[in-house]
Amino acid sequence: MSRNVQDEIKSMVEGNDVLLFMKGTPIFPQCGFSSVVAGVLNHLGVEYASVNVLEDMEVREGIKAYSDWPTIPQLYVKGEFVGGCDIVKEMFEENELRPFLQEKGVLAADA
Ligand SMILES: N[C@@H](CCC(=O)N[C@@H](CS)C(=O)NCC(=O)O)C(=O)O
Numbered sequence: 066m067s068r069n070v071q072d073e074i075k076s077m078v079e080g081n082d083v084l085l086f087m088k089g090t091p092i093f094p095q096c097g098f099s100s101v102v103a104g105v106l107n108h109l110g111v112e113y114a115s116v117n118v119l120e121d122m123e124v125r126e127g128i129k130a131y132s133d134w135p136t137i138p139q140l141y142v143k144g145e146f147v148g149g150c151d152i153v154k155e156m157f158e159e160n161e162l163r164p165f166l167q168e169k170g171v172l173a174a175d176a
Pocket residue numbers: 088096098125135136137138148149150151152
């Protein structure tokens with residue numbers, strides 16, 4: 066049976082409140098852009114799952130089609146695409162990311 070990567074991606078996105086598609090892992094990022102997003106999430110103390118797209122070329126290409134966004138990293142919260150490195154970094158620097166995550170119920174109100 067052929068693989069349906071879009072279905073796999075959909076269930077990953079819907080099955081994890083906070084999900085980061087990245088190159089490498091949060092402990093060992095393999096791209097500076099992915100490293101920035103993982104670093105911001107770690108700093109805020111939000112729990113998140115991650116997918117290393119370097120381990121799966123079909124997911125690497127499939128996630129770009131899923132979001133219609135051409136690059137990695139890609140952050141999803143409660144099934145919604147939030148953005149890549151530039152957007153996440155800007156939200157953090159503008160002090161918008163913490164309240165956003167709190168409003169979504171994925172970060173404690175007192176965090
Ligand atoms: N401006 C982007 C930077 C990310 C980026 O340029 N990623 C590139 C290099 S890591 C990428 O994903 N290229 C396509 C690929 O490697 O499949 C952002 O805000 O996330």
